[in-house]
Amino acid sequence: MQFILATLGYVADPDGDRILMIRRDKRPDDLHFGYYNGLGGKLEGHEDVTSGIRREIREEAGLECISVDLAGTISWPGFGRNGENWFGFLFRIPEWTGTPFSGNDEGSLHWVPKADLLAGRVPMWESDRHFLPLVFAEKPRPFHGVMPFRDGRAQSWSFTTG
Numbered sequence: 001m002q003f004i005l006a007t008l009g010y011v012a013d014p015d016g017d018r019i020l021m022i023r024r025d026k027r028p029d030d031l032h033f034g035y036y037n038g039l040g041g042k043l044e045g046h047e048d049v050t051s052g053i054r055r056e057i058r059e060e061a062g063l064e065c066i067s068v069d070l071a072g073t074i075s076w077p078g079f080g081r082n083g084e085n086w087f088g089f090l091f092r093i094p095e096w097t098g099t100p101f102s103g104n105d106e107g108s109l110h111w112v113p114k115a116d117l118l119a120g121r122v123p124m125w126e127s128d129r130h131f132l133p134l135v136f137a138e139k140p141r142p143f144h145g146v147m148p149f150r151d152g153r154a155q156s157w158s159f160t161t162g
Helices: 049-061 114-118 128-135
Strands: 004-012 018-023 039-042 064-076 086-097 108-113 143-146 158-161
Touching: 004 049, 004 064, 018 039, 018 114, 039 049, 049 064, 049 086, 064 128, 086 128, 108 114, 114 128, 128 143, 128 158
Parallel strands: 004 086, 064 143
Antiparallel strands: 004 018, 004 039, 018 108, 064 086, 143 158
């Protein structure tokens, strides 16, 4: 089984109460159109995952990451528009420098209260509600999850913690 390797990062404000999210609102044909999501994307062939998330945050938000914390990994078999398999490395970004862009080619950037993300008060993939509590846990532990998709919907969710 082949996977598309990707990163997904959650940039926190200095107080840790808000998270910089992208609202995918630029391309109506976007699989994520209308949803809020963390920042990130596909790894390039020469990159390790930490270099990849740093590049993606720089490109998508104009920020330089001072520190990145691996929150966990998720295998998303069947997630892509044509059933592609994705494997994601999820990061918390607690320290950074710069001024965030207002948006990019994929959408507009917004500081969203973490409580609203965890309570599901923000339009996002329904499946994100399963793993975001692990990403933002008070005492986080790395997790490794599997979330198979079929026809654009998560079929199940399982995980272990390290």
